[in-house]
Amino acid sequence: MILEVxxxxxxxxxxxxxxxLVSDVTFNLEKNHCLGILGESGxxxxxxxxxxxxxxxxxxxxxxxxxxxxxxxxxxxxxxKSLIRGKEICMVIQNPMTAFNPLFSMENQxxxxxxxxxxVKNKKELLRLILEAFEKMNLHEGEAILxxxxxxxxxxxxxxxxxxxxIALNPSVIIADEPTTAIDVVNQVEVIRELKKVRELYQxxxxxxxHDLSILSQISDTMMVMHQGKIVESGRAQEIIFSPKEAPTKxxxxxxxxxxxxxxxxxxxxxx
Amino acid sequence: MRxxxxxxxxxxxxxxLAISFIAFVIISFIPSDPAEVALRVNEIIPxxxxxxxxxxxxxxxxxxxxxxxxxxxxxxxLDFGSxxxxxxxxxxxxxxxSLPATLKLALFSFILVIVVSFxxxxxxxxxxxxxxxxxxxxxxxxxxxxxxxxxGLILMWFFAIHFNLLPTSGATSFVHYILPAITLSMTYVSxxxxxxxxxxxxxxxxxxxxxxxxxxxxxxxIVLKHLFTNSLQSTMNALGMSFVQLIAGTFVIxxxxxxxxxxxxxISAIFNRDYPIIQAYIxxxxxxxxxxxxxxxxxxxxxxxxxxxxx
Ligand SMILES: Nc1ncnc2c1ncn2[C@@H]1O[C@H](COP(=O)(O)OP(=O)(O)OP(=O)(O)O)[C@@H](O)[C@H]1O
Ligand SMILES: [Mg+2]
Numbered sequence: 409m410i411l412e413v414x415x416x417x418x419x420x421x422x423x424x425x426x427x428x429l430v431s432d433v434t435f436n437l438e439k440n441h442c443l444g445i446l447g448e449s450g451x452x453x454x455x456x457x458x459x460x461x462x463x464x465x466x467x468x469x470x471x472x473x474x475x476x477x478x479x480x481x482x483x484x485x486x487x488x489k490s491l492i493r494g495k496e497i498c499m500v501i502q503n504p505m506t507a508f509n510p511l512f513s514m515e516n517q518x519x520x521x522x523x524x525x526x527x528v529k530n531k532k533e534l535l536r537l538i539l540e541a542f543e544k545m546n547l548h549e550g551e552a553i554l555x556x557x558x559x560x561x562x563x564x565x566x567x568x569x570x571x572x573x574x575i576a577l578n579p580s581v582i583i584a585d586e587p588t589t590a591i592d593v594v595n596q597v598e599v600i601r602e603l604k605k606v607r608e609l610y611q612x613x614x615x616x617x618x619h620d621l622s623i624l625s626q627i628s629d630t631m632m633v634m635h636q637g638k639i640v641e642s643g644r645a646q647e648i649i650f651s652p653k654e655a656p657t658k659x660x661x662x663x664x665x666x667x668x669x670x671x672x673x674x675x676x677x678x679x680x
Numbered sequence: 681m682r683x684x685x686x687x688x689x690x691x692x693x694x695x696x697l698a699i700s701f702i703a704f705v706i707i708s709f710i711p712s713d714p715a716e717v718a719l720r721v722n723e724i725i726p727x728x729x730x731x732x733x734x735x736x737x738x739x740x741x742x743x744x745x746x747x748x749x750x751x752x753x754x755x756x757x758l759d760f761g762s763x764x765x766x767x768x769x770x771x772x773x774x775x776x777x778s779l780p781a782t783l784k785l786a787l788f789s790f791i792l793v794i795v796v797s798f799x800x801x802x803x804x805x806x807x808x809x810x811x812x813x814x815x816x817x818x819x820x821x822x823x824x825x826x827x828x829x830x831x832g833l834i835l836m837w838f839f840a841i842h843f844n845l846l847p848t849s850g851a852t853s854f855v856h857y858i859l860p861a862i863t864l865s866m867t868y869v870s871x872x873x874x875x876x877x878x879x880x881x882x883x884x885x886x887x888x889x890x891x892x893x894x895x896x897x898x899x900x901x902i903v904l905k906h907l908f909t910n911s912l913q914s915t916m917n918a919l920g921m922s923f924v925q926l927i928a929g930t931f932v933i934x935x936x937x938x939x940x941x942x943x944x945x946x947i948s949a950i951f952n953r954d955y956p957i958i959q960a961y962i963x964x965x966x967x968x969x970x971x972x973x974x975x976x977x978x979x980x981x982x983x984x985x986x987x988x989x990x991x
Contacts, residue, residue: 461894463890463893463894486899490896490898493893493894493896494894494895494896494897495896498894499894501887501890501891501894503887506886506887506888507887507888507891508888508891509888509892509905509906509909509910510888510910510984510985510986511909511910511913511983511984511985512905513985520895520897520901521895521896521897524895524896524897524898525896557985557986559985559986570891573895
């Protein structure tokens with residue numbers, strides 16, 4: 409078992425006391441396994457990820473355990489966490505357009521990340537790693553892209569670069585927080601396909617978050633549905649899609665049904 | 681890039697013209713007659729004939745615009761006339777002679793402002809509401825409120841008279857500048873602590889900082905490279921202005937510490953009604969503002985990748 413989350417509760421400290429945002433979340437992630445988290449906006453998906461990365465600051469109160477290879481991330485010292493975060497657990501975050509510092513080139517920021525985690529200090533070697541990862545993500549003319557600044561690239565490109573960064577670092581877990589919201593349907597299909605490829609190549613475990621059922625159904629093995637900070641349903645992806653039991657799931661599915669049809673029609677068009 | 685600079689330079693021309701006009705008009709509207717003043721300061725009794733001949737020699741009988749154009753033409757040749765007090769002394773030489781002391785003082789203060797306010801600002805933003813932050817806020821409050829001539833006198837009494845560590849006046853060596861520079865910079869230090877602190881707090885929620893943490897970048901790099909540089913962008917403009925203000929704001933300090941700088945030159949010119957010097961001073965400070973502003977604008981545009989391309 410790579411990642412075990414046990415009874416994770418996140419609450420925010422307010423003037424009136426603790427306000428619960430995520431309660432009693434439990435899940436496991438095995439090697440080469442993809443767990444999808446489905447949930448409407450504000451259901452606590454991103455917060456769960458942030459807690460798993462050990463990135464919630466003192467404003468939040470945390471309970472439960474997040475075990476990475478058996479060690480609790482929540483009680484680790486910053487130094488221990490820094491060995492895991494960004495190296496063993498990589499994350500693709502929401503809102504790619506604002507994810508990079510506008511003042512530095514992509515090359516600068518990607519190199520900076522690799523230099524932090526890899527022992528290779530040779531710049532050429534690291535650049536080669538990045539360019540290889542770019543190729544895997546279907547980002548061509550990588551050298552030209554590297555010279556660019558974030559505002560010169562599209563959301564989809566930036567999202568792919570985040571994924572490429574994950575590939576270059578070869579982590580044990582990739583957390584993808586809505587990696588398809590910033591891009592159009594055609595690109596979504598491609599990104600999903602590329603992420604699947606990464607899993608096949610490296611056998612990386614994946615935590616895939618979305619509020620879009622059709623996307624989740626493409627990539628995840630098991631799935632859980634979050635609603636107002638709680639897990640309302642979990643199980644094999646196919647089962648949940650075809651026989652949802654809880655009301656929030658049913659609602660999510662019925663509102664997405666029409667979209668799925670349109671989406672699948674599009675997938676067919678793309679693949680032929 | 682070169683086109684951009686040239687274009688910006690071209691746009692400063694009307695501004696410079698306006699400044700020169702204002703400098704000229706202000707002096708022309710001073711109620712006392714320059715001719716009479718010029719006579720009085722040289723202890724000549726201003727009889728009608730004397731005034732009339734003085735007006736003639738100073739060219740005061742020409743129409744206003746003619747006088748302005750003549751003056752402007754002289755200014756362009758760096759000829760600002762000669763002092764009323766001592767006709768042998770050219771205004772330009774006077775200014776050139778007193779400029780180095782002021783520049784040294786301003787530069788020293790400017791460095792002091794940066795060296796002191798940046799680290800404190802960064803620390804008090806990063807450790808918001810900590811002891812450091814609270815002390816910095818009290819300090820900020822105090823030094824914004826304390827008038828700098830008072831601070832100057834206190835410092836002088838304490839370090840120069842009581843402990844006899846530093847000289848009270850003069851500008852012959854580096855140590856002479858220590859007290860005046862501290863005095864001059866304190867107000868700015870507190871301003872910049874506040875600016876840096878607020879700007880950093882504003883940027884702290886930015887998504888790129890979150891992603892930098894996700895990428896596992898160390899906190900020191902995040903604060904100094906990603907947060908600070910972005911916060912500096914918005915303080916840069918103020919910094920450019922402050923440098924000019926430091927040069928222009930040395931009046932009081934130069935007088936307290938007896939530094940033979942441009943502020944002192946101007947004060948004595950005001951007391952002596954030495955109009956050409958005052959006029960040249962106003963013109964010079966105005967132009968300095970324009971050019972510093974331009975310079976900072978260009979640097980800022982250059983440093984911002986979004987704007988650099990459109991240059
Ligand atoms: N710093 C914070 N302080 C207080 N409340 C917060 C904070 N961050 C998030 N929340 C709240 O926690 C809830 C869950 O937020 P979260 O970002 O996890 O939602 P999400 O499921 O990722 O939604 P989306 O699909 O819009 O990204 C939201 O209701 C949000 O208002
Ligand atoms: Mg979210």
